[in-house]
Amino acid sequence: MSTITESLLVGLIGDGITASLTPPMHEREAAACGLHYLYRPVDLAVNGRSAADVGDLLRYGRDLGFNAFNITHPCKQLVLEHLDEVSEDAARLGAVNTVLIQDGRFIGHNTDYSGFATALAQGLPDAALDAVVQLGAGGAGAAVAYALLKAGTRELTLIDLDPERTRERAAALAALFPDAVVRPGSREDLAPALSSADGFVQATPVGMHSHPGLPLDPELLRPETWVADVIYRPVRTQLVDAAEARGCRVLDGGHMAVGQAVDAFRLISGVEPDAARMRAHFLELVNSGR
Numbered sequence: 001m002s003t004i005t006e007s008l009l010v011g012l013i014g015d016g017i018t019a020s021l022t023p024p025m026h027e028r029e030a031a032a033c034g035l036h037y038l039y040r041p042v043d044l045a046v047n048g049r050s051a052a053d054v055g056d057l058l059r060y061g062r063d064l065g066f067n068a069f070n071i072t073h074p075c076k077q078l079v080l081e082h083l084d085e086v087s088e089d090a091a092r093l094g095a096v097n098t099v100l101i102q103d104g105r106f107i108g109h110n111t112d113y114s115g116f117a118t119a120l121a122q123g124l125p126d127a128a129l130d131a132v133v134q135l136g137a138g139g140a141g142a143a144v145a146y147a148l149l150k151a152g153t154r155e156l157t158l159i160d161l162d163p164e165r166t167r168e169r170a171a172a173l174a175a176l177f178p179d180a181v182v183r184p185g186s187r188e189d190l191a192p193a194l195s196s197a198d199g200f201v202q203a204t205p206v207g208m209h210s211h212p213g214l215p216l217d218p219e220l221l222r223p224e225t226w227v228a229d230v231i232y233r234p235v236r237t238q239l240v241d242a243a244e245a246r247g248c249r250v251l252d253g254g255h256m257a258v259g260q261a262v263d264a265f266r267l268i269s270g271v272e273p274d275a276a277r278m279r280a281h282f283l284e285l286v287n288s289g290r
């Protein structure tokens with residue numbers, strides 16, 4: 001037996017997340033840090049729940065003694081109205097992936113953007129960030145674009161297959177970062193934008209095991225352009241391989257996946273995790289087919 005202050009009980013609320021690697025990443029790190037820590041997937045699909053139930057699930061969790069939740073698709077925006085407090089960045093971004101339960105209150109954070117920011121700073125140190133081209137303006141794309149602009153990107157070209165989403169996301173980001181130029185583009189803009197870009201970020205599902213392929217012609221990548229992918233199943237996407245073969249510095253999607261877990265673990269436990277150990281465990285999980 002333990003009380004809410006003697007152990008940590010955490011959950012991940014989202015649709016189809018039973019196989020997520022985030023619970024084992026947290027649990028293994030917690031064990032290494034000597035914490036009593038259980039992390040359970042709370043899968044909407046398994047429980048016959050809808051995204052609109054996220055508020056009820058949070059409140060049940062609080063009543064049952066949970067300390068925190070990660071929140072994922074399709075609840076990252078819906079959860080906002082159920083929170084008592086939201087970090088400044090999560091509020092600006094309009095998405096929360098971590099909810100702490102403290103004194104019965106729900107406090108929201110976003111570690112997707114911060115995890116990517118740290119991953120980029122550590123994985124590609126000294127990378128120029130002035131001009132970046134980004135493919136994909138969905139949930140992951142929003143967090144990554146926010147991280148780039150916050151880190152100093154002055155010119156972001158955002159390209160998505162959905163022109164309306166591209167325009168809306170670009171306008172929302174431009175309003176948040178008035179000193180930067182956020183340009184909505186189409187695939188025809190890829191070649192001219194990449195001819196002078198410092199970096200290229202791929203935030204579409206292309207490259208996943210279930211969506212194999214390349215999101216662009218790798219010939220468009222100049223060797224001096226760094227390349228970051230958000231896909232981590234597989235960690236080595238065709239893009240990562242092709243970009244490396246062209247001489248580009250690359251950041252695989254595992255870095256963001258681990259980065260969000262590192263930042264959430266710190267917020268939830270108050271203990272500084274060992275990020276390198278978490279990355280090693282993550283790679284072990286992925287390589288073992290989890």
Ligand SMILES: NC(=O)c1ccc[n+]([C@@H]2O[C@H](COP(=O)([O-])OP(=O)(O)OC[C@H]3O[C@@H](n4cnc5c(N)ncnc54)[C@H](O)[C@@H]3O)[C@@H](O)[C@H]2O)c1
Nearest residue numbers: 136137138139140141160161162203204205230253256257
């Ligand atoms: N590394 C991480 O921590 C992490 C976190 C979240 C999501 N992801 C991965 O990121 C990917 C995207 O997730 P999401 O939540 O943003 O999905 P999403 O559905 O919200 O957004 C994907 C966007 O990509 C666009 N798109 C698809 N194909 C395209 C193409 N060929 N060219 C341009 N745009 C295209 C879609 O129109 C859509 O707007 C998923 O594969 C997911 O597994 C990784």
Ligand SMILES: O=C(O)[C@]1(O)C[C@@H](O)[C@@H](O)[C@H](O)C1
Nearest residue numbers: 020021022070072097112260
């Ligand atoms: O690993 C996952 O399944 C996640 O759902 C990925 C991403 O959505 C994060 O924000 C969540 O904390 C965890």
